[in-house]
Amino acid sequence: MNGVKVLLFGAAADRAGVRQTELSVHSGVTLGELWPILVDRYPALVPMRDTLAFAVNGEYARMEDAVSPGDEVAVLPPVSGG
């Protein structure tokens, strides 16, 4: 497959209205390049941008980190456990 699985949590899932989606990407795309594709589909996420963190395959990642088809990307609002 040439998609990445995108998981959304908490307020991000709430605003997007989905908890999971799949985006088609070419290999080597960065998280920063993935974001416009995601918000194109879920524009309600736009105002959350500055509060979000991201994980790739279960580890925190930066916007310049690359994503490959088959990866799992997670959209993480500010954590609030405890």
Place this chain on the structure above:
Amino acid sequence: MNGVKVLLFGAAADRAGVRQTELSVHSGVTLGELWPILVDRYPALVPMRDTLAFAVNGEYARMEDAVSPGDEVAVLPPVSGG
């Protein structure tokens, strides 16, 4: 009665060999004046002097505080609860 009850605890009871005794005093004697009478009876207490605190009727007291017949004096080594 014209005695004060003296209770000893922990290391003080250990060194004196008793947990309780009674000393005859005149009214208005201070704790500081009581001490020589006590160590006359239990000389093994002498080396502990600087480590001890005292209570009169269940509250911490200073050496200049007065003791009256009927009072309860407690000889308190450094506390080590917890």
Place this chain on the structure above:
Amino acid sequence: MFRIVEESIDVGALVTGAFRPDCGAVATFVGTTRVDESSGASVEYLEYEAYRPMADRKLEEIGAEIRERWEVGHVSIVHRLGRVDPGEPSVVIVVASPRRGPAFEASRYAIERIKEIVPIWKREVWSDGYVWVGSQVGTRSRHEGRNTASLR
């Protein structure tokens, strides 16, 4: 022992399970649902969700950080998911150490780190709507100074 659970937490068993003859101090922190109140509304319960297994791994990382920084004989962290009613525990941290200083410091460190790095989220369900804590996203609009409405 680091666990994320769906059911209620047996706090007593966790605490007594930390007692060891080589430790003289056991510090425990329990986070419980607090009924906040404002403008006539109140919190009815909290609801937690997690990104697993990342959240499980982050709890283990916190345990490893603690063992690097302090001399501890036992660390356990259990976090609950789903609905947690008022006065019920959502998180329990237990640290045993030979001495009390490290036990206190490590247990405090654990809860602060949980709130920083573990992908768990809580939703306050109020009598008049809900709020995702930290994001201020939700359905409450009438009361909060926290700008719940502006994001909707």
Place this chain on the structure above:
Amino acid sequence: MFRIVEESIDVGALVTGAFRPDCGAVATFVGTTRVDESSGASVEYLEYEAYRPMADRKLEEIGAEIRERWEVGHVSIVHRLGRVDPGEPSVVIVVASPRRGPAFEASRYAIERIKEIVPIWKREVWSDGYVWVGSQVGTRSRHEGRNTASLR
């Protein structure tokens, strides 16, 4: 609730008994008998005694000091007397507060104050004699840098 007891302490009941809907944080400290070792000898158990009822009153005073200094919903302190075996609790402190900062600070304060003002004494019973902690009076003579022998 402030108590001095002769029997073993039900730690789980004390902790869960502090959960309240108006508090979000419960900090607990448990002091347990630690098996210290030196020069081939080891601690076999601790033995505690108290000057009562002064000790009971001092525990209550510590509770009052805590309520003056911090916003707390619940404070309990239980201290055990007599023989306390390795890994067994001698003291349990539980503080519930709306927020975690005061809960941590108050529970730490409680144990420090107990060690300062509550007339309770502990004797370490070693495999080769005993020592009154703090006084260094006892029957151990061969090992300690603490001048056990010089006072005898």
